[in-house]
Amino acid sequence: MNAVVQAVRRHAVMAVGVLVLVYLFLPVAVVVLFSFNDVTGRFNFTWQGFTLDAWRHPCRVPGMCEAVTASLQIGAIATVVSTALGTLLAFALVRHRFRGRESTSLLVFLPMATPEVVMGASLLTLFVNAGVATGFATIVIAHILFTVSFVVVTVKARLAGFDSRLEEAAMDLYANEWQTFRRITLPLAAPGILSGALLAFALSFDDFIITNFNSGNTITFPMFVWGAAQRGVPPEVNVVGAAMFVLALLCVGGAELLRRVRTARR
Amino acid sequence: MPERSGADGPALGPRDLRLVGLRKAFGSAVAVDDLTLTVPAGSFFALLGPSGCGKTTTLRMVAGLETPTAGQVLLGEEDISRRRPYERPVNTVFQSYALFPHLSVEENVAFGLRRRGRKNVKGVVAEMLELVELGGFGRRRPGQLSGGQQQRVAVARALINEPEVLLLDEPLGALDLKLRRQMQLELKRIQTRVGSTFVHVTHDQEEAMTMADTIAVMNAGRVEQLGTPRELYERPVTRYVANFLGQSNILDGSVVEVRGNETLVDVHGVGLLVPGRLGAPGSTASFGVRPEKALAVAGDPTHRDPALRNAIPGTVTDVSFTGLSTQYVVRTPWDQELGVFTQNAGGETLVRRGDPVVVAWRPEHTFPLAAGTGAMPDDEPAAPPVMAPVSS
Numbered sequence: 001m002n003a004v005v006q007a008v009r010r011h012a013v014m015a016v017g018v019l020v021l022v023y024l025f026l027p028v029a030v031v032v033l034f035s036f037n038d039v040t041g042r043f044n045f046t047w048q049g050f051t052l053d054a055w056r057h058p059c060r061v062p063g064m065c066e067a068v069t070a071s072l073q074i075g076a077i078a079t080v081v082s083t084a085l086g087t088l089l090a091f092a093l094v095r096h097r098f099r100g101r102e103s104t105s106l107l108v109f110l111p112m113a114t115p116e117v118v119m120g121a122s123l124l125t126l127f128v129n130a131g132v133a134t135g136f137a138t139i140v141i142a143h144i145l146f147t148v149s150f151v152v153v154t155v156k157a158r159l160a161g162f163d164s165r166l167e168e169a170a171m172d173l174y175a176n177e178w179q180t181f182r183r184i185t186l187p188l189a190a191p192g193i194l195s196g197a198l199l200a201f202a203l204s205f206d207d208f209i210i211t212n213f214n215s216g217n218t219i220t221f222p223m224f225v226w227g228a229a230q231r232g233v234p235p236e237v238n239v240v241g242a243a244m245f246v247l248a249l250l251c252v253g254g255a256e257l258l259r260r261v262r263t264a265r266r
Numbered sequence: 267m268p269e270r271s272g273a274d275g276p277a278l279g280p281r282d283l284r285l286v287g288l289r290k291a292f293g294s295a296v297a298v299d300d301l302t303l304t305v306p307a308g309s310f311f312a313l314l315g316p317s318g319c320g321k322t323t324t325l326r327m328v329a330g331l332e333t334p335t336a337g338q339v340l341l342g343e344e345d346i347s348r349r350r351p352y353e354r355p356v357n358t359v360f361q362s363y364a365l366f367p368h369l370s371v372e373e374n375v376a377f378g379l380r381r382r383g384r385k386n387v388k389g390v391v392a393e394m395l396e397l398v399e400l401g402g403f404g405r406r407r408p409g410q411l412s413g414g415q416q417q418r419v420a421v422a423r424a425l426i427n428e429p430e431v432l433l434l435d436e437p438l439g440a441l442d443l444k445l446r447r448q449m450q451l452e453l454k455r456i457q458t459r460v461g462s463t464f465v466h467v468t469h470d471q472e473e474a475m476t477m478a479d480t481i482a483v484m485n486a487g488r489v490e491q492l493g494t495p496r497e498l499y500e501r502p503v504t505r506y507v508a509n510f511l512g513q514s515n516i517l518d519g520s521v522v523e524v525r526g527n528e529t530l531v532d533v534h535g536v537g538l539l540v541p542g543r544l545g546a547p548g549s550t551a552s553f554g555v556r557p558e559k560a561l562a563v564a565g566d567p568t569h570r571d572p573a574l575r576n577a578i579p580g581t582v583t584d585v586s587f588t589g590l591s592t593q594y595v596v597r598t599p600w601d602q603e604l605g606v607f608t609q610n611a612g613g614e615t616l617v618r619r620g621d622p623v624v625v626a627w628r629p630e631h632t633f634p635l636a637a638g639t640g641a642m643p644d645d646e647p648a649a650p651p652v653m654a655p656v657s658s
Contacts, residue, residue: 168331169364171351173378173423183377187368 035238042232086151158192567626
């Protein structure tokens, strides 16, 4: 009996950890597994047999690949713009003392705190009143709006730990303002900017609520899935989901590998 | 001004670093106030003072990281005060080293050369790393080095550019005592070898004395006194310097008369001789004597040595043996405590606590102080309480 208690004690943390991981990854595993399901009928809810059909012809579902393309385009544009804006904002907030700095800092948080339904609805009102037809452009505008804050927060965190004496040292070592930015500031801020950009892309690709209000005739991937769910989600949707997951995994793994190779080479 | 330090000076001609009427104010706070001094080319110069005395601000103005409110920074005849930091032949070793964490040690050291478009820097970099005894560490990141190693990378990174002036901003502050001693000697060795002008900012008087040819003691944005370590120690001219560099017994009295090259000063009824002409009879005079220059003896000190012509009677209130010396505290009849250090050379007569003694020293070991100036500010790391003048 005593030995059992001992064993439980020793492995309790491990056991809880494993359970949490299972909890986190089970849905992902199901998505990946059911992308290989040989579906007969409308619903992809029960396992009926293994097939690679969905992976071979993902675009045979009408409208899905168009929706994925639209989402990727929107995500790319929104990420580039909001990363640029957010990075500049973060630099301004961390580096400069100006009137209204504190309130700007606070206001940047607002889009994050606002419920998406509220933001989506009010944006629609705004577009309708301004006479702007909703569609691809309004989705991009909306996505930039709500991703900028996340970029600002991420880059700000990185810059807050930045020792400005490094820039002084660079200037002392014959680097002019541009070279100092290019050689010291940018490389050191890059991890923050990169994670801000990735976060922005993930949020944009993922968004349903705000997009739904302002999409007009444009259909993004989340909207397609929502529509498809009424009739039964085809396994091709799981293919896209699994592919995104694998892509993200490869990105993270690749970055880590690159870092290790670099460290080893130095 | 101090003499140029002999053979160390470069042959190029007088490229002394001169600060003329230099002033820096941050809002209403004056950090550096009308500072004028010359750092001879090729010398090892120390700016010594407590934190907040303006020494780092002075250094930053020389580096170009701070713009002077008024005044000039000159290298030889060239005014560099308005030049950007990267346009000055000046490099800095920062207090926190400020090594670039994302670059290897090699790339850190090569940074300045690369910015100036030098190709094939590998050999020079390797040579410089050898000089600071870090050969073979080139591929590491700064984060993988110890404090002392990082400090040497910072020195190498600055020195490789062959600056006319190398600025050192408390570069040894973060190191432990043993390493600090070692680096002091190493920096001195490097300076002798490369012959650049070194300006070293520190609050550590021992460090300044060990390394520098010339020391400027700064207080509240001004230079209190400038001279060689020996001059500053043996002939401090203000109370501030007398207490900041080592310990001093400071006495206040009034002039009785000037006798040739000596002045007789009355201190609470005791007549003491001070070299020099201190002023008209009746005027106040302050002077000091170092504890190790004084003796505490029972009886008449002139019996022991006729040159011990200055003598103050008192009672021993404390005796502490430190190995190297014995330190006595002697209370005078006017309740001032005087320190006396006797070197442990063997053969000293021992004095015990409570003994009546005479504190005696040679008049020529007395240093007169400028009247009324240089009082210690409150935030000063004051000399141990033993030495504090208690008299009113």
